[in-house]
Amino acid sequence: MRALLTSKWTKVVVFLLCLIPLGGLVWRGFHNGLGANPVEYIQLTTGDWILRFLVLTLCITPFRKLFNLPDLIRFRRMLGLFAFFYLCLHFLTYLGPDQSFDLGGMWKDVAKRPFITVGFLGFLLLLPLALTSTAGWIRRLGGKRWQALHRAIYFAAIAGVIHYYWKVKSDVRMPLFYGALVATLLLWRLGDWFRKRREGASVKLAPQRMPANPAQ
């Protein structure tokens, strides 16, 4: 497993796999497969893949710890950037075909419609994460600050789920499904944080007790 995760070829394969949704759309585009409303089809498909990639990205840390697979970290940035890549396509289909590249009209729409507002908020939250995803930016910001900034993905994922939930006309099964996945992954982190805090507290207490023990 370790050899598989650390091989440079695995990264290439994962990269190509992440391009399949885009390839599917292009193929359908050339084969009359985008349905009666192609723009809407592309919007819904890219929207789905944003949430899937966000969920996969959020899976990395729990899976590393639960299954003792630290090398999974090699894929986290790529998965996060693919979420952002499909988000860019999603946003462009909104800015272009829906808003005719009219920024003034877009701002009015963003301000007026809660489901657009919360989707746009998700975009704004992920934008700095994509820009600071390089090793250079980790160094410049320092590990702690970089990590704090990149926790914004939690809020972006929540925004994405709310955006989806508010968008559907009546059948909320899929938004609730993604909501449950994101909630599970975030609650695991909360649990992990509490566990670490407790352990951290007992580690701090330990040295105070030690001198009191004459056997030391």
Add this chain to the structure above:
Amino acid sequence: MDEILKIAPLEERIYRHRCVEAWSIVVPWIGFSFSNLVKLVEPTPKAQFVAFQSYYDSGQMPQGRWAGINFPYVEGLRLDEAMNPLTLLSVGMYGETLPNQDGAPVRMVIPWKYGFKSIKSLVKIKFQKNMPPTTWNLAASNEYGFYSNVNPNVDHPRWSQAKERRLGEIFKRATLMFNGYGDQVASLYNGMDLKKNY
């Protein structure tokens, strides 16, 4: 069915169809004005509204329970709306009988209202005194009113109704008041506040 087809001669009507979710299409329907059926039925003066009901069989349509709306689907019109010559009882489209997904065997087409008002697969038509309940209004009354006339000035709470995407086109075009049928139907709503009666 044979009796329905004998009510009036069938004609082809090419109508704009505007979905409440901001897409549109031009459809050549086949049918006759619903008013022909009303004249045949001779409702009493007490009848002010027409209530429609769609076919529903939970065994044949198991996905229905997940739709988030109650079935059977019900719709309604004011009698004067139903009597308007544009209001069509349709049995076909594109020169053929209606496919199941488009509302076979008989459906309504009300071209100046959002598509969901044009109820499909009719099994019951009732003339009555009171305004009938309508499915989408029951599901979300703040989003879907009884009238649901196409109106670019009254937005859906979650999206704009000012523009629409004609299927097959990339960019959106302006939506017309009453879907462009104002000359024929605007007088039905004289004196009404269409922002309140959406």
